[in-house]
Amino acid sequence: MSVLPESNLALEVRGVTKRFDTRGIRIPLPWSKKKGDDKQVVAVDDLSLTVERGQIFGIVGSNGCGKSTLVRIISTLLYPDGGTISVFGHDVVEESETVRRLINRVSVEASFFRKLSPLENLMFSGQTYGLDRETTAARTFEILGRLGIDEAQVLRPLEQMSRGMQQKVAVARGFLTSPIVLPLDEPTTGLDPASKRQVQKFIAELHAEHDATVLLVTHDMAEAEKLCDQISIMAGGKIVASGTLSGLVEQAGLEGGRHGLEDVFLHVVGHAFDEEPEDKKAGAAASDQ
Amino acid sequence: MLTSSIQLRGAWAFIERNFRATRRYWGWEVVFLVYSIVNVLAVTYIAPGTEALTGVGATTDFMVIYLLVGTLVWTYLNGVFDAVAFMISWERWEGTIEYTFMAPIKLVTMLGGSALFSILYGLVRTLIVIGVVSLFFTLNVADTDFLTATIFVLLGSVGFLGIGIMAAALPLLFLERGTQMTIVVQAMLLLVSGIYYPVSILPDWLEPLSWISPATYILEGIRGAMLDGKSVFDMSAELWKLFAVSLISLPLGVWIFQKAVDYAKRTGRLKRYG
Numbered sequence: 001m002s003v004l005p006e007s008n009l010a011l012e013v014r015g016v017t018k019r020f021d022t023r024g025i026r027i028p029l030p031w032s033k034k035k036g037d038d039k040q041v042v043a044v045d046d047l048s049l050t051v052e053r054g055q056i057f058g059i060v061g062s063n064g065c066g067k068s069t070l071v072r073i074i075s076t077l078l079y080p081d082g083g084t085i086s087v088f089g090h091d092v093v094e095e096s097e098t099v100r101r102l103i104n105r106v107s108v109e110a111s112f113f114r115k116l117s118p119l120e121n122l123m124f125s126g127q128t129y130g131l132d133r134e135t136t137a138a139r140t141f142e143i144l145g146r147l148g149i150d151e152a153q154v155l156r157p158l159e160q161m162s163r164g165m166q167q168k169v170a171v172a173r174g175f176l177t178s179p180i181v182l183p184l185d186e187p188t189t190g191l192d193p194a195s196k197r198q199v200q201k202f203i204a205e206l207h208a209e210h211d212a213t214v215l216l217v218t219h220d221m222a223e224a225e226k227l228c229d230q231i232s233i234m235a236g237g238k239i240v241a242s243g244t245l246s247g248l249v250e251q252a253g254l255e256g257g258r259h260g261l262e263d264v265f266l267h268v269v270g271h272a273f274d275e276e277p278e279d280k281k282a283g284a285a286a287s288d289q
Numbered sequence: 290m291l292t293s294s295i296q297l298r299g300a301w302a303f304i305e306r307n308f309r310a311t312r313r314y315w316g317w318e319v320v321f322l323v324y325s326i327v328n329v330l331a332v333t334y335i336a337p338g339t340e341a342l343t344g345v346g347a348t349t350d351f352m353v354i355y356l357l358v359g360t361l362v363w364t365y366l367n368g369v370f371d372a373v374a375f376m377i378s379w380e381r382w383e384g385t386i387e388y389t390f391m392a393p394i395k396l397v398t399m400l401g402g403s404a405l406f407s408i409l410y411g412l413v414r415t416l417i418v419i420g421v422v423s424l425f426f427t428l429n430v431a432d433t434d435f436l437t438a439t440i441f442v443l444l445g446s447v448g449f450l451g452i453g454i455m456a457a458a459l460p461l462l463f464l465e466r467g468t469q470m471t472i473v474v475q476a477m478l479l480l481v482s483g484i485y486y487p488v489s490i491l492p493d494w495l496e497p498l499s500w501i502s503p504a505t506y507i508l509e510g511i512r513g514a515m516l517d518g519k520s521v522f523d524m525s526a527e528l529w530k531l532f533a534v535s536l537i538s539l540p541l542g543v544w545i546f547q548k549a550v551d552y553a554k555r556t557g558r559l560k561r562y563g
Contacts, residue, residue: 020556020557075387076391076554077387077390077391077554077559078554078557079554079555097393097394100391100392100393101393103391105387105391107387109384111383111384111385111387111388112383112384115314116306116309120309123302123305123306124305124306125388127298127301128298128303128389128392129393130294130295130299130393132298157313
């Protein structure tokens with residue numbers, strides 16, 4: 001039976017909240033602090049959004065606004081404290097295994113066994129998604145080739161590659177399993193301008209070739225403008241504005257001249273990019289690592 | 290594709306990746322191997338050493354086999370335990386833990402793949418150690434019932450894996466201290482399992498801990514087979530105890546690990562946050 005219904009809604013987030021307790025496991029000792037003294041930070045605060053099938057949906061926000069926490073909940077790596085998230089109608093908590101078959105993720109850290117080669121790392125990844133060895137190897141060479149990594153480099157340990165090259169391998173791992181929903185969490189952070197363009201082009205091409213829905217989380221305004229059909233601005237764990245770029249400019253009431261996403265962000269959020277207030281930044285420690 | 294095929298392929302992926310990673314860290318493997326060989330030799334030489342010190346040599350051959358069995362079984366079980374109990378710490382250190390947990394495979398597949406690798410790894414390492422150590426001691430194993438010894442090792446491995454999986458849950462619960470606690474569990478198993486002495490000499494309050502360690506029964510079984518030439522039927526009482534401990538520890542280990550994963554996903558401890 002197909003796990004992919006004829007739904008046009010790829011992702012539905014309803015009233016999701018996530019808090020982190022900054023202390024570890026507590027043993028109730030007489031001198032322990034009372035429950036009310038718990039230090040909790042709210043990373044995602046009653047957030048709702050919907051992403052339609054086939055869209056490249058952007059979420060922009062400063063560091064610590066809860067973007068990565070949201071991606072981790074969608075990716076079944078965190079349980080929400082409240083609300084629900086479904087991927088093509090499958091709940092990320094109740095139907096976690098089904099959801100994991102539909103998605104893959106690229107995060108800001110490359111995250112590999114560094115002593116192993118890109119091929120060895122991707123062979124592992126592909127086989128855990130049910131791909132056979134031949135298909136995994138063929139796709140690995142094909143995708144990495146399109147990203148400018150030659151065959152010799154594919155066989156060399158990842159620790160010998162630059163940070164940018166490793167990030168390209170991470171992008172390749174995300175696309176290797178042909179996910180139909182792909183959260184990309186800062187996929188081009190740390191890349192040089194040429195590599196950044198290469199990855200962006202690759203994302204756009206693969207999105208056009210496959211029936212994939214991309215959730216692009218970034219604080220690169222130009223990248224969001226370039227790639228995304230719809231953009232949501234996130235601040236303090238909430239979505240504070242949402243729409244197409246022109247729609248956002250209109251919502252913000254900006255007049256005169258050519259306004260970009262950064263202008264909208266500054267207008268809507270009220271502080272410069274990367275200047276999330278300190279109390280919210282506490283949440284970053286728990287969410288954006 | 291059939292779900293079972295996907296799970297089997299997933300389990301194989303863990304065996305293959307862990308093998309490749311072990312191979313790439315070959316320098317450390319050589320170090321661990323040398324340490325294991327030296328440790329087995331150093332402990333076993335206590336038997337002839339005692340004869341030299343006391344002048345009493347009637348039990349030297351017996352003690353050589355007694356200590357050799359203890360150190361070799363511990364070398365094997367330690368290898369199995371390391372490969373399973375430290376899998377979370379290892380994934381977290383490499384930074385891959387979130388990607389591993391995102392794979393659409395069941396938790397038992399992940400644990401099963403890691404466990405199978407750990408048994409193969411432990412067996413190969415121990416066979417190499419046996420090969421080297423046999424050059425140093427002349428052993429009379431003509432009366433040994435190898436079938437009994439093999440049954441105890443294989444069944445005991447299952448039980449020991451259960452304990453290893455329980456220990457693997459600790460780094461999911463405690464970010465900083467989990468790995469340290471795992472080492473303490475390992476040390477306690479060494480103390481209470483009768484590796485170098487019979488568990489009957491342990492203080493009364495400590496001896497009950499030996500009853501829950503599968504290593505206790507593995508050692509009793511192998512020593513019975515090697516020192517007394519006992520068959521599996523002669524050792525049925527020990528075999529049943531080992532079976533019971535293994536039957537409880539493996540599912541209990543998986544259950545505890547599942548609960549720890551749930552806890553980590555609820556509190557954000559899967560990866561190191563903050």
